Amino acid sequence: MAYRNGTYVAFHANGTNRPGGNSDIDYYNLMKAWEGKGDDDFTMNNSHDKASAVRDSSKKATLRASLLERLRNSKNMVLIIGDTTAQDDGWVPFEIAAAVDTYEIPIIAVYTQHSTPIRNPAALRPRWPAALATRIDSQKAKVIHIPFKKAVLNDAISQFSHNYMPQNSLWFYSDQAYKSFGIDG
Template identity: 30%
Template structure:
């Protein structure tokens, strides 16, 4: 089994890639452990036109992941070819899911939430470096506790957590 030390990030590669690039800039600037795979860097598959080869490559990335971050923008809920599959894989592998609302909402956004993650055990946060890092540091252990108690559905951090982070 692979050593799981990465964070798998999924997003709408056509519309929301700038947010992913910003996350990479945060990581590079701070030189910290905010380490993740680019779910849309599909060029590693020899034939990127073949859905099967792309998914095989993504499965390898999942096998190295300790958490799944889903960046949710305006169109994410309509993506069924890869994003839906990535969500399903994260649920199947029981990865802690962190849903990041690109519109700043701090809880589940019913109008943008992809149906595949709608009822899954997940934490919902706004797009901000501090709260995303906080979720990456804290949600995996909370996820395990909630899962062990057979809880599911959406979770979110209360306002005092955001205030403590200066948000």
């Protein structure tokens, strides 16, 4: 049995691995920078660092196997939801399906365009990939919906796992929790 202590980060790369484009890779790179900084308390045991790297030229089957290995060793998934995530019809839907259906890990849905508390996750439905919407509708996915803010993300990563899931598909933090993170709104 796999030792499940990693955080798997999924994002719509929009066909590129280069920062600065129309992709959510910039947010993933920011998370890695927070982790590498070392002078604050942001911690993330990145599942992508635990398995062999694959190049863009790798065969689809090789990439698929590597992604599944990373998910198998993960306690949760951070799904970065940006402007183009809902249009992804490739790897993000595959990653969501495997995370929920096969490995039964919670999803931390992080919205890049939000810096204030999220109190009505259902209103964000237009941003969801179909694979997420289907699993939210069926209540199969256990999802916490949060803004892309370091303190909130750090708490969600440390709190939610395959052993401690959000209570439902549309879970969100209370106003009191947001105040403890220093976020009003």
